[in-house]
Amino acid sequence: MSGFKIEWEIIPLRLKEVFTISRSSRSQVANVFLSITKDGITGYGEAGPNTRYNETPEMVVSDFESIPSGFFNDIYSLDEVESMISNLNPEPVQSAKTAIEMAWLDWWAKSQNKPLWELLGEKNSTTPVTSFTIGIDSPEKMQAKIRDAEQCPVYKIKLGTDHDREIIEAIREVTDKPLRVDANEGWSTLEKAQEEIQFLSTQNVELIEQPMPSSEFKLMKQLKEWSPLPLAADESFIGNEDLQKIAKAFHVVNIKLMKMGSIMKARRVLNQAHEHGLRVMVGCMIESSLANAAGALVALNAEYADLDGHLLISNDIFNGLELKGSGQLKLSDLPGLGVEK
Incomplete structure (x- = not known):
């Protein structure tokens, strides 16, 4: 079975206005975008690391680099995806886990040629x-x-x-x-x-x-x-x-x-x-x-x-x-x- 091609890139998202909350200000944030491709289908995931929770883009990339070869081939169902991703790293970056799962769910639904919300049983979008x-x-x-x-x-x-x-x-x-x-x-x-x-x-x-x-x-x-x-x-x-x-x-x-x-x-x-x-x-x-x-x-x-x-x-x-x-x-x-x- 052919494997998934896994790629990622850090992209600064530029805010239209300087964004200030009670503890910080910023004009852009660096999110990490993951793509997984197989059979001509690409699934996308996004990680938005936040320093409030001790996360950085570099930590996200480190988690992506640690994804084992053939990992996505071993996920066969919705029941497996969350537990398998949770076991990737004993000290996971939560936003990285989100992106990995997001990419697989996007790919899986595309492979079924249906919107994910419909496959998950939602009647309203x-x-x-x-x-x-x-x-x-x-x-x-x-x-x-x-x-x-x-x-x-x-x-x-x-x-x-x-x-x-x-x-x-x-x-x-x-x-x-x-x-x-x-x-x-x-x-x-x-x-x-x-x-x-x-x-x-x-x-x-x-x-x-x-x-x-x-x-x-x-x-x-x-x-x-x-x-x-x-x-x-x-x-x-x-x-x-x-x-x-x-x-x-x-x-x-x-x-x-x-x-x-x-x-x-x-x-x-x-x-x-x-x-x-x-x-x-x-x-x-x-x-x-x-x-x-x-x-x-x-x-x-x-x-x-x-x-x-x-x-x-x-x-x-x-x-x-x-x-x-x-x-x-x-x-x-x-x-x-x-x-x-």
Whole structure:
């Protein structure tokens, strides 16, 4: 049996605007794109390593280099793919695992000449409304970003500064649309978090993502008991945490493929989260349409989507993930993940 040809390249994804959150700023990110080819069919995967989780592009490449010869030939079913990839490396880079699985799933569905969402039994190919992220900037520049994205029905506002109220008040001067707020662990005390959330509860805000540092779980439990707004776990939930415990401190859990290490695992964890009474947001890092199509597949069964990474970059190397006028993402009927390079 002929083997798969495996290739990869690091591609800097250039952000349309400098992207700032409470702990960092960046103008581009280096993602690693994997391709596996056999029988004239190519499957694509994308890794978006994040320094918050101690990952670098070089670490991703090292994992790709360690893929054994003939590895993909030994995967025959959906039931095998996740476990086989998990056993590739005793200390895996999660985003690398995601890319490897993504590439095989894309190839496998293309070999069946069907979209992956259909092969996985989904009846619907449209996500919930996705938010569009507005990074931290001066209030005036954040107003301009809102105006530039006036077609978007929901905005995700990055906070965690010493002038958060000024930012929200400025945004409310230019839009009355619903907001989602992401503090990225920026409110360090319970009192500060309560003060900010009390104000935001009067501003048509749908939810607050990661208000406090992930290390402050006890305080987050107190905050949830008090909070008039839903609280979403992001940095507090990587993928293997006890969901019953997470539900004591949060109302919503943010599933990101690059943290989870697997599309198949993400789909399973989503169902488990629902069993524990948690709502689910499917989010992303800065990614192309390829990884966001994979995220959209998971988000078909979620309450919230935050899959705008491909909308924030100027050099998306894939296309085919449709943003509808309603703000929902629609997966195409093309084979595989439905995007083309």
